[in-house]
Amino acid sequence: xxxxxxxxAAGPICGQPLxxxxxxxxxxxxxxxxxxPYGPPISLERAQAAINAVVTEARKRDWKMNVxxxxxxxxxxxxxxxxGAMLASIQIAEHKTRAAATFRRETKVFENGIQVNKxxxxxxxxxxxxxxxGIPLVEHGKLIGAIGCSGYRFPG
Numbered sequence: 001x002x003x004x005x006x007x008x009a010a011g012p013i014c015g016q017p018l019x020x021x022x023x024x025x026x027x028x029x030x031x032x033x034x035x036x037p038y039g040p041p042i043s044l045e046r047a048q049a050a051i052n053a054v055v056t057e058a059r060k061r062d063w064k065m066n067v068x069x070x071x072x073x074x075x076x077x078x079x080x081x082x083x084g085a086m087l088a089s090i091q092i093a094e095h096k097t098r099a100a101a102t103f104r105r106e107t108k109v110f111e112n113g114i115q116v117n118k119x120x121x122x123x124x125x126x127x128x129x130x131x132x133x134g135i136p137l138v139e140h141g142k143l144i145g146a147i148g149c150s151g152y153r154f155p156g
Contacts, residue, residue, distance in 0.1 A: 034105040039142025041071030047078035050137065050147050055080060058152075065151040066093040072143050074101040082151070089150035096134030097148030099127055104143055107134035 042050075047069035058065045064085040069078045076097075081090060096107045103110075110130040134148040 034103070034109075036104045036136065036138055036141070036143045038072045038104075039139065039144050041073065041075075042069065042077060042137060042145035044077055047071075047145065051078055051080045054147065054149055055082060058082060058149075063152045065149050066090050068093045068097040068148045069137075069145055070094075070097045070101050070148075071145045072101060074098040074146075077145065085151045092129070092131070092150035093133070093148045095127075095129045095148070096131065096150060097146045098134075099129045100134030100136045100146035100148060101143065102127055104136055106132070106136065107148070108132035 050069055051067045054065065054067045058067075059082075064082050066081045066085045066089040067079070068076060071077050074097075076094060079090075079094070099107050099110070107129050110128050111132050114130045131150075133150055134146060136143055137145045137147060
């Protein structure tokens with residue numbers, strides 16, 4: 001019988017895991033995940049170009065979005081609110097962007113972590129936003145900033 005099945009089967013109430021069952025968070029990774037070094041900050045010109053690309057795609061799909069870009073330190077560089085975009089999404093877009101830059105990973109990782117993997121500790125970390133739409137901007141292997149969008153709920 002596998003160790004996991006044995007821990008569940010041996011529980012005080014049949015089918016319930018033992019309290020001393022192995023915690024998957026105790027695993028030690030071979031390498032630190034998301035170890036992208038911070039690079040020089042994205043310029044205003046490039047931040048605006050990234051926003052323009054997102055807005056162009058959003059218009060094609062008739063989405064009303066708020067789009068933010070931060071530099072490698074998580075500081076706002078550029079922002080655009082499309083006509084009719086939800087006001088609450090202004091702060092959400094900025095928050096997604098900061099989280100993607102400071103944690104050096106897409107915010108979808110946190111969404112998956114909470115909804116799929118269920119590590120509830122994620123909700124205790126300052127700066128986490130568990131909603132897709134924050135994406136790090138990496139150039140030549142270094143984080144130069146992040147972009148975040150809000151205003152459209154993805155299906156599923």
